[in-house]
Amino acid sequence: MKKLTAMILALLMTLSLASCSSAGNPGNDNPGTPTQGGGSQQGGDEKQDDIVLWTLSNDLKQFAERYETETGNHVEVVVFDSADFETKIMQTLGAKSKDLDVFVGEPQMLPNFYEAGFCADLSALDSEVKTRLVDYTYEAGCDEDGVLRAISYQACPGSVIYRRDLAKEVFGTDDPDEIAKHFSSFEEIEKTADTLQAKGYCVFGDEGALRWFSNRDPWVKDGQIIINQDRLDYMDCATHLYQNDQVAYALEWSAPWYASMAGPLPKISEAQSGDVWGMDKDQLINEGAAGGEGITQVFSYVMPSWGALIVRDNAEGNKGNFGVCSGPCSFFGGGTFLTVNEFSQHKQAAQKFIEFCTLNDETSQWWLEASNGDVVNNKAVLENNKDYLNESFGNQNTYAFYLAEMEKIDFNLTGYDDACKDAWGKAITAVKKGEQTKEQAVQEFYQNVITQFPELSVPADSPYYNG
Amino acid sequence: MDAKSKSVKALLYLFLILLSTLCFTPFWLMIVNATRTGNEIMTGFSLLPGGSLAENWKIVSENLNLGRGFLNSLFLAVCNTALVSYFSALTAYGLAYYKFKGAKVIFTALLIFMMVPSQLSMLGFYDLVNQMGLIDTYWPLILPSIASPATVFFLRQYILSVMPKAILEAPRIDGASEFKIFHKIVLPIMAPGIATMAIGAFIGSWNNYLIPMLIINTPAKRPLPVMVAELSAVRDITTNMGATYLVVAISAVPIMIAFCFFSKYIISGISAGSVKE
Amino acid sequence: MAVPATASERRAVKSPKGGLERRNRYGILFCLPFVLAFLVFNIYPVFRTFQMSFMNYKGFGKETFVWFDNYVRAFKDPLFRDAFGNTLKMWGVNIVLQLGLALLLTVIFNDIKYRMKGLGIFRALFYLPNLIACTSVAFLFKTLLDWRFGSINQILMTMGVISQPINWLTGEGMTAQLVVGVVGAWMWFGNSFIMLMAGVQGIDKSYFEAATIDGAGRWQIFSKITMPLLRPIMLYVAVTSLIGGLQLFDLPYLLSGTKGEPGRALYTSVFYIYTTAFTNHQMGYAAALAFVLFLIIAVFCGIAFKLMNQKED
Known part of the structure; x- marks a missing residue:
C-alpha cells in the first residue's frame, strides 16, 4: 500500500507541476512567440495576411474565394455543424486558442461570446457600420457597453408570405399593403382565419407560425419576466386557430407543409381517419388536385427572408403566385455575424476580411446575385435594387419591402429567450389541447422559468400571477 | 423429436426471424435513403431504393475528403480497440488473481467512476487536454482508452467465472514468468470476453462525435462523424440529406467488417473458453 | 462496497507466503498503466467538475465561489425531480424488455x-441496431412513428389492430416515454444478449449434459445451473444498464427534437443537466446537478450489489 500511495503522490506532483508550468505560459507570452504545439498552422510559407475562419455554413466559402482572387490573401474556411458550434467556440476560445482568426455567430450566441471576451474590438469600423448597414444588425453587433464586436453581411427580416390568387378570391385584392391589414394584430389574424375558413382555406399550415410574432417586447427586462397582453393574445390566437380547426396541420418541415406550397392538399386533422396517411409530397399534391371533400389550401406562411426562398423553391406550379407583407410586428430570424478572435495574431488581416465581406458595396451586390435571393444588410445596395421586380413574388419590389421592414425591427434579444420561448410554447400547447386552463399554464410557465433562472422575478401585476 | 417439439422449434425460429427483421429494417432504410434525394427523404418513406445514388455520391465526393476521414477514423478505432482490449485484460487479471493492497481501492474507484455522468466530466477533460497542450492532436482521443473502467469490470467478472486459479499452477512450477503466463495462457482464455468488449470499443470509437469535434481543429484530422456533420452544416439540409445517409451507410461498412471479424472470434473462442481439467 | 470474492481468491491467501508476496507485486505492475491513465483522464476531469459545482460559473468568464448554493438549489429543483422521475419510468420499461429479451434468447x-442453429447469424442481426449511431436511429424512428405519415401507424391500421392512429411521440407524455423505453430496448438487447452468451459460453457444457441425464427440467436447469453460474455477468449487465439507464440522454434528446416534448415528459436527468449547462449557461449549477445524480446512481448501485451478493451467500 505504501508503494502505491507513494506512486499516486508522485504522479499527482508531476501533474500539478505540469499544470503549473503550462498555466504559467500565457503570462510570459510575448507577441512573437510561435503557437504552442505547432497545432494546425500549416508550414512555413504562410503569409502574414492569410487567416483561418470558423463558420457554420458554406456561404462564406464563396466570400473567401472572391477575397482570394481580389486580394491574393488566402482564407481557410472551416465549417462546423451548427448544433454544437457554440460549445466548440466556448471550449476553444475559453482556452484562448490562436488557431483561428475570424469566427461567426448567430444573434442569440453573440451576447455570450461578448461576455466571455472572445470578440475583438471593431469600433474602428463603428461609424461605417452604423451609417451604412441596417440598424438592427448594428445593434446585434454591439456588446452591452455599445462597443462594436461583430458585423453581418446579411439581414433576415421576416414577413407573411401569402398566396396572391387566394387573396384576390377572398379579399378582392392581392396588394401587400391591403393584405397586411388582415395580419395587423392577433385579433385580426383570428378574423382573417374565420373568413378564410368560410371559403374552405386555412390561414397557416400550423399555428406555430404565430411564434415569430411573439417578440414585439423583450422576454426579460430589468430582471423581470415579461408576460403582457400581447403574449396572452398570442396564446389566445393559437388556441383559436387550433380549436376551430383553422390550420391544415401541416407542420413546418413536414411533407404536407412542403406540399401545401404547391397547391391544394387533403386536410389531415386528428379527427380524420383514413387513407391519406403515409402519403409523400407528390401523392398529397395529386390527392389535392383531385379535389373533393376535405381538400384545403394554405393561405400564408410566416418566415424570415430565407424562408421565403423555401416557399419559392417548393412552389412548383404556384411560382410567382406569392406575395410578401408585414405581420403584427416586424421580426428577424437568424443571420450570420463575423467577428475577430480576441486571441488572434492576425487581427489586422482578419478585420480586413470582415470589412471586405460586410462593408464593400461590390461584395454586397455580388452576394445579392450569387446567393439567388439572400437579403443583404447594406442599405445603399438595397436602395439600388429597390426597383427590382421579383418574378417569384408576383413582380413585387421585394428589396424595397425588406428594407422598409428591417428599419422597423426592434432588436431586443436577451439570453433568456430560448428558455422562455420554449416554456411559453409548452404552455400554449397545454392550453390549446385543453390539458390546462390558461391560468394553470401561465403559472406553470412562471414557475418553470424561475426554477431555471432563480435570478429572475415576475412583476406583481403580471397576468395570472399570484405570488 | 416428436411433432410437438418440432412445431415449438418452428415457432421459435419464426420468433427469431421476426426479431431479426425488426433489427434489420432500420439498417435497410438507411441504405435505401442513401439512394434517394433529400426532398424524397424529408417528404416520405420508402422500402425500395431510389435513383439518386450517383447524385448523392457527387455531393459527397465534392464536399468531403472521404478517404482521409476513413483513414483517420480507422486509425483511431484500431488504436482504441487495441488499448482497451490489452490494458483492460491486463488490469482485470491483475485485480482478479493477485492479492495486493490497493486492489480493493482500485476496484471500488473504478466502480464509482463508472457512475459519473460522462457529459459533465467532458468540461474538465477539455481543460486537462488544453493544459497538456494536446488540443488538435490524437493523443487525447487515444490515451484514455488505457483506463476503461466498465471494460475492466466486465473482464474481471468474466475471468472469475471462466478461469479456475489452478490453471496457473502448472506453468508457474515450470518457471514461466508472470507476463508470459498472462500472454500465453490468460489472454487466450479471456479472448471471448475481450472480443465482446472490443466490438463495443471499436463501434464506440468509430461513432464517437462529441469529443473529436471538440478536440480536433484541423479539418484534415477529422474523423468521419465530424466530417458528416460538416455536410449537414450547409444551410439547405434537404439537398444534403441523401448524401448524409450515404456517408453514414458507407461508414457503417467497416463496422460490419469489424463485427464479423470479432464475432467469428467469439465463436471460435467457445472451445478456448470452456477449459477442462 | 463489498467485492465478490471467489473461492479461488480465498484459496490464494492460504498459499505459501514467500512466493505469493513476490508474485503479487505483479498485480500492482499489471494495474499500473490503468491506474495512471485513470488518474489523469478520469479522476482529474471529475475533480474539476466537482470544483465547478461550488462556483457560480457560466462556462465562460468569471467564477465566483458560492459555497453550497448550487446543491441547495439542486435539492429543491422541481424540474430536476420530474426529470429524474421520467428517467426512472423510461428506464424501467427499457430494462425489463431489454434484459427479459436477452435472457429469453x-x-x-x-x-x-432444441439445439437451435444459426447463432452466429442471429447474434449478428440482433446486434445490428448497436452499429448505427444514435442520431440515425432517432431520425429513422421519428419518421416511422410520425402519427400521420409514419409507417408504423399505417401498418397497424391496415392490419386492423387500431382504428385511430396513435400519437406516439407528440401526444400523451406516457406514450412517448413508453416509446423511448421500447426503442432503447430494441437498440441494446443485442448487446445484453452477447454479454450473457459470452457468460454462458464460459460455463462448462458438461453441467447441462449431466443435469439433463439426471432428468432435470428446463426450468430447473435455468434456475439451478444457468442463473447461478451467470451471476457475475448478470451483475455486470444489471449494473451497467442501471448506470447507463440513469444517464439516459441521447435517445429522448433526439426523439423529442431536443425539446423534451410532449410537455416535459422526455426530459431525463442528464438531458436537464445538459440544457442547464449548454443552453442556460449555468455550468456551476449543472456540475452540482451532475454530482447529485452521481450520488443517486451510487445508492442504486449499492443496493444492486447488496441484492446480488446476498443471493450468493
Missing part, C-alpha cells in the same frame, strides 16, 4: 433439446 440458444 440466451435460454433459447442454450436449450439442449
Whole structure:
C-alpha cells in the first residue's frame, strides 16, 4: 500500500507541476512567440495576411474565394455543424486558442461570446457600420457597453408570405399593403382565419407560425419576466386557430407543409381517419388536385427572408403566385455575424476580411446575385435594387419591402429567450389541447422559468400571477 | 423429436426471424435513403431504393475528403480497440488473481467512476487536454482508452467465472514468468470476453462525435462523424440529406467488417473458453 | 462496497507466503498503466467538475465561489425531480424488455433439446441496431412513428389492430416515454444478449449434459445451473444498464427534437443537466446537478450489489 500511495503522490506532483508550468505560459507570452504545439498552422510559407475562419455554413466559402482572387490573401474556411458550434467556440476560445482568426455567430450566441471576451474590438469600423448597414444588425453587433464586436453581411427580416390568387378570391385584392391589414394584430389574424375558413382555406399550415410574432417586447427586462397582453393574445390566437380547426396541420418541415406550397392538399386533422396517411409530397399534391371533400389550401406562411426562398423553391406550379407583407410586428430570424478572435495574431488581416465581406458595396451586390435571393444588410445596395421586380413574388419590389421592414425591427434579444420561448410554447400547447386552463399554464410557465433562472422575478401585476 | 417439439422449434425460429427483421429494417432504410434525394427523404418513406445514388455520391465526393476521414477514423478505432482490449485484460487479471493492497481501492474507484455522468466530466477533460497542450492532436482521443473502467469490470467478472486459479499452477512450477503466463495462457482464455468488449470499443470509437469535434481543429484530422456533420452544416439540409445517409451507410461498412471479424472470434473462442481439467 | 470474492481468491491467501508476496507485486505492475491513465483522464476531469459545482460559473468568464448554493438549489429543483422521475419510468420499461429479451434468447440458444442453429447469424442481426449511431436511429424512428405519415401507424391500421392512429411521440407524455423505453430496448438487447452468451459460453457444457441425464427440467436447469453460474455477468449487465439507464440522454434528446416534448415528459436527468449547462449557461449549477445524480446512481448501485451478493451467500 505504501508503494502505491507513494506512486499516486508522485504522479499527482508531476501533474500539478505540469499544470503549473503550462498555466504559467500565457503570462510570459510575448507577441512573437510561435503557437504552442505547432497545432494546425500549416508550414512555413504562410503569409502574414492569410487567416483561418470558423463558420457554420458554406456561404462564406464563396466570400473567401472572391477575397482570394481580389486580394491574393488566402482564407481557410472551416465549417462546423451548427448544433454544437457554440460549445466548440466556448471550449476553444475559453482556452484562448490562436488557431483561428475570424469566427461567426448567430444573434442569440453573440451576447455570450461578448461576455466571455472572445470578440475583438471593431469600433474602428463603428461609424461605417452604423451609417451604412441596417440598424438592427448594428445593434446585434454591439456588446452591452455599445462597443462594436461583430458585423453581418446579411439581414433576415421576416414577413407573411401569402398566396396572391387566394387573396384576390377572398379579399378582392392581392396588394401587400391591403393584405397586411388582415395580419395587423392577433385579433385580426383570428378574423382573417374565420373568413378564410368560410371559403374552405386555412390561414397557416400550423399555428406555430404565430411564434415569430411573439417578440414585439423583450422576454426579460430589468430582471423581470415579461408576460403582457400581447403574449396572452398570442396564446389566445393559437388556441383559436387550433380549436376551430383553422390550420391544415401541416407542420413546418413536414411533407404536407412542403406540399401545401404547391397547391391544394387533403386536410389531415386528428379527427380524420383514413387513407391519406403515409402519403409523400407528390401523392398529397395529386390527392389535392383531385379535389373533393376535405381538400384545403394554405393561405400564408410566416418566415424570415430565407424562408421565403423555401416557399419559392417548393412552389412548383404556384411560382410567382406569392406575395410578401408585414405581420403584427416586424421580426428577424437568424443571420450570420463575423467577428475577430480576441486571441488572434492576425487581427489586422482578419478585420480586413470582415470589412471586405460586410462593408464593400461590390461584395454586397455580388452576394445579392450569387446567393439567388439572400437579403443583404447594406442599405445603399438595397436602395439600388429597390426597383427590382421579383418574378417569384408576383413582380413585387421585394428589396424595397425588406428594407422598409428591417428599419422597423426592434432588436431586443436577451439570453433568456430560448428558455422562455420554449416554456411559453409548452404552455400554449397545454392550453390549446385543453390539458390546462390558461391560468394553470401561465403559472406553470412562471414557475418553470424561475426554477431555471432563480435570478429572475415576475412583476406583481403580471397576468395570472399570484405570488 | 416428436411433432410437438418440432412445431415449438418452428415457432421459435419464426420468433427469431421476426426479431431479426425488426433489427434489420432500420439498417435497410438507411441504405435505401442513401439512394434517394433529400426532398424524397424529408417528404416520405420508402422500402425500395431510389435513383439518386450517383447524385448523392457527387455531393459527397465534392464536399468531403472521404478517404482521409476513413483513414483517420480507422486509425483511431484500431488504436482504441487495441488499448482497451490489452490494458483492460491486463488490469482485470491483475485485480482478479493477485492479492495486493490497493486492489480493493482500485476496484471500488473504478466502480464509482463508472457512475459519473460522462457529459459533465467532458468540461474538465477539455481543460486537462488544453493544459497538456494536446488540443488538435490524437493523443487525447487515444490515451484514455488505457483506463476503461466498465471494460475492466466486465473482464474481471468474466475471468472469475471462466478461469479456475489452478490453471496457473502448472506453468508457474515450470518457471514461466508472470507476463508470459498472462500472454500465453490468460489472454487466450479471456479472448471471448475481450472480443465482446472490443466490438463495443471499436463501434464506440468509430461513432464517437462529441469529443473529436471538440478536440480536433484541423479539418484534415477529422474523423468521419465530424466530417458528416460538416455536410449537414450547409444551410439547405434537404439537398444534403441523401448524401448524409450515404456517408453514414458507407461508414457503417467497416463496422460490419469489424463485427464479423470479432464475432467469428467469439465463436471460435467457445472451445478456448470452456477449459477442462 | 463489498467485492465478490471467489473461492479461488480465498484459496490464494492460504498459499505459501514467500512466493505469493513476490508474485503479487505483479498485480500492482499489471494495474499500473490503468491506474495512471485513470488518474489523469478520469479522476482529474471529475475533480474539476466537482470544483465547478461550488462556483457560480457560466462556462465562460468569471467564477465566483458560492459555497453550497448550487446543491441547495439542486435539492429543491422541481424540474430536476420530474426529470429524474421520467428517467426512472423510461428506464424501467427499457430494462425489463431489454434484459427479459436477452435472457429469453440466451435460454433459447442454450436449450439442449432444441439445439437451435444459426447463432452466429442471429447474434449478428440482433446486434445490428448497436452499429448505427444514435442520431440515425432517432431520425429513422421519428419518421416511422410520425402519427400521420409514419409507417408504423399505417401498418397497424391496415392490419386492423387500431382504428385511430396513435400519437406516439407528440401526444400523451406516457406514450412517448413508453416509446423511448421500447426503442432503447430494441437498440441494446443485442448487446445484453452477447454479454450473457459470452457468460454462458464460459460455463462448462458438461453441467447441462449431466443435469439433463439426471432428468432435470428446463426450468430447473435455468434456475439451478444457468442463473447461478451467470451471476457475475448478470451483475455486470444489471449494473451497467442501471448506470447507463440513469444517464439516459441521447435517445429522448433526439426523439423529442431536443425539446423534451410532449410537455416535459422526455426530459431525463442528464438531458436537464445538459440544457442547464449548454443552453442556460449555468455550468456551476449543472456540475452540482451532475454530482447529485452521481450520488443517486451510487445508492442504486449499492443496493444492486447488496441484492446480488446476498443471493450468493
